[in-house]
Amino acid sequence: MKKLSIFLLTLAVVVIILSACSSNDTKNTASANANGQDKVLQYQSTPGQVIYPELAEALGYLGDIKLEKVSDMVGGPESIQLTATGEIDFGWAFNGAIIKSYAQGVKIKSVVGAYGSDENTFVGFYVLEDSDIKTARDLIGKKIGVNILGAHAEFAIKQFLRDNGLTEDEIKQVELVVVPSASAEQILRAGQIDAAQLSGIAKDKALANGGIRPVFKDIDLFGEFTAGEFFFTEKYIKENPDTVKTFVEGVAKAIEWARTTPREEVIAKLEEIVSAREGNETTENLKYWKSTGIAEEGGAIAEKEFQVWIDWLVKNGELKEGQVKAEDLYTNEFNPYKK
CATH class of the missing domain: 3.40.190.10 (Periplasmic binding protein-like II)
Structure with a gap:
């Protein structure tokens, strides 16, 4: 009886150890x-x-x-x-x-x-309806909110500015500010940035709320x-x-x-x-x-x-x-x- 108890105790310990190993090595087993x-x-x-x-x-x-x-x-x-x-x-x-x-x-x-x-789903760059920004040159010295640097938005913005005749020195004067996509609309409406990158569902929701207009869209540049x-x-x-x-x-x-x-x-x-x-x-x-x-x-x-x-x-x-x-x-x- 004593030997059986020792065997069962040993077995239980082995099971616990094996279970721990299994849970810590999910990618290699399960x-x-x-x-x-x-x-x-x-x-x-x-x-x-x-x-x-x-x-x-x-x-x-x-x-x-x-x-x-x-x-x-x-x-x-x-x-x-x-x-x-x-x-x-x-x-x-x-x-x-x-x-x-x-x-x-x-x-x-x-x-x-x-x-x-x-035509239904695109990245757009928006300003408040009463904003003075209407052309690429109007963006010099302004802040544009983007979700991240070095990605889609930055490529599109620079292409838009170049296509509209801005020099590289003038393009450097357009400041890109990283803002969370979920907060971009609110930050734009609060006047903390002059323009905002909006896309997908967030864009359509912002448009439904009214009071903003596009300056340009990525499909205008690249189809x-x-x-x-x-x-x-x-x-x-x-x-x-x-x-x-x-x-x-x-x-x-x-x-x-x-x-x-x-x-x-x-x-x-x-x-x-x-x-x-x-x-x-x-x-x-x-x-x-x-x-x-x-x-x-x-x-x-x-x-x-x-x-x-x-x-x-x-x-x-x-x-x-x-x-x-x-x-x-x-x-x-x-x-x-x-x-």
């Missing part, structure tokens, strides 16, 4: 499938909004892959950094930021579209285009090709579902996803959703969506001619919609 590929993808989310991998999971398009949120999204450059260091498995960012990071030795590869601009992509590191893709394939196929299907499903049904699904999260996130802004903004079917990546920014960076003196090739930045091999 997240791996039979051939050792990752099955739990760690990522960043955006409060009150839904990204296409989240929509894909909710629609059942990711198979046995699970998403695990680790933090809230701040901006593309941070997403690139966290993906490169392995703190998250996939991220998304503006294509120009992806190019700059790749040129600095960060080997990430884009696999499917994340967001873009079309309709996919502006940013989801990406993994090249190492991750090499080690987890089946996982990446399932991810891309699922996200591509979710993009097409959102593109072809009646708007009211899409909004209802987005609200359902956000309502199921912990933390009582608001669904109020989701009613302003209008379109994916993604140019290519299934989020397939077109070379021109990178080449335009490579050319821009070369012209801006931030890249050398031939330093980065567009074909090295992305792959469509996993996307079933690529003809």
Whole structure:
């Protein structure tokens, strides 16, 4: 009897130790499938909004892959950094930021579209209705609120100023101020900045509130285009090709579902996803959703969506001619919609 008690006690200790080891090594055990590929993808989310991998999971398009949120999204450059260091498995960012990071030795590869601009969904730069700012030259000496430096907004602003004849010295006098996207409208209305970058749901909500007008839009400069992509590191893709394939196929299907499903049904699904999260996130802004903004079917990546920014960076003196090739930045091999 005594020996049995000792055996049971020993067994209990072993079980506790094994359980602790298991809980501390989730990515190496529970997240791996039979051939050792990752099955739990760690990522960043955006409060009150839904990204296409989240929509894909909710629609059942990711198979046995699970998403695990680790933090809230701040901006593309941070997403690139966290993906490169392995703190998250996939991220998304503006294509120009992806190019700059790749040129600095960060080997990430884009696999499917994340967001873009079309006639319904675009990045606009707005002022108060009674503002004196009407032209590019009126922005000299003024403050423009942007969500992050070195990304989509900064590229668009500089292009707008150059297209309208401002010199590089004059462009330097237009001050870009980082403000949280969720607060940009309020900061503009309070007079703390002279103009604000507004996009997506936040833009439509601000327009519904009235009293603001656009100075220019990114689609005025570049037409309709996919502006940013989801990406993994090249190492991750090499080690987890089946996982990446399932991810891309699922996200591509979710993009097409959102593109072809009646708007009211899409909004209802987005609200359902956000309502199921912990933390009582608001669904109020989701009613302003209008379109994916993604140019290519299934989020397939077109070379021109990178080449335009490579050319821009070369012209801006931030890249050398031939330093980065567009074909090295992305792959469509996993996307079933690529003809």
